[in-house]
Amino acid sequence: DAGVIQSPRHEVTEMGQEVTLRCKPISGHNSLFWYRQTMMRGLELLIYFNNNVPIDDSGMPEDRFSAKMPNASFSTLKIQPSEPRDSAVYFCASSLTSRETQYFGPGTRLLVL
Amino acid sequence: KQEVTQIPAALSVPEGENLVLNCSFTDSAIYNLQWFRQDPGKGLTSLLLIQSSQREQTSGRLNASLDKSSGRSTLYIAASQPGDSATYLCAVTPGGSYIPTFGRGTSLIVHP
DSSP states (O other): OOOOOEEEEEEEEEOOOOEEEEEOOOOOOEEEEEEEEEETTTEEEEEEEETTEEEEEEESSSSEEEEEEEEEEEEEEEEEOOOOOOOOOEEEEEEEETHHHHEOOOOOEEEOO | OOEEEEEESSEEETTTTEEEEEEEESSOOEEEEEEEOOTTTOOOOEEEEEEOEEEOEEEEEEEEEEEETTTTTEEEEOOOOOOGEEHHHHHEEEETTTOOOOOEEEEEEEOO
């Protein structure tokens, strides 16, 4: 398996623009996690899906953030409108079940100017 | 709320040393604890996962121990090598949840 795939790897955008981050989990994994990593706050969980259903989105900062998982092999994290404080590395991770080893993607480095 | 602390924040050692990284957590009612490695500009790679019923796990030169009663875990790296240079993070999954809490990590440099 190719592991967790994320795209794009890097994104530079201007404040106010819409940003869409994409994730393909490992085939057969039923749990998917979106994280954000910054120097100030470390690694924070944004949202957790189980069997394509959002279970916990308490980490989503505000209404500008939304996430979907239309099927078992694809998820998106959207920021609209983006702000400079959204600049961070966004990771997607998947696991066989919710409490097993998580496999992380390479991340998307987002810079909002 | 579970809090996870890793000490030291940074460590620089000469090649060949045995070293210990520490992770402490405030709530002992955990489901499991994981140690991850993160290389610069990369994602996290799972190293070891310890279930709450276990005391330790070993993989090659790595050994992780868990003491729930004291809220501590250690990652022991034997005969360190320059290739071990990375940031090491621990993550604790509470007993009643599925969402891990991550520490801020220990940045390790092993110099030749």
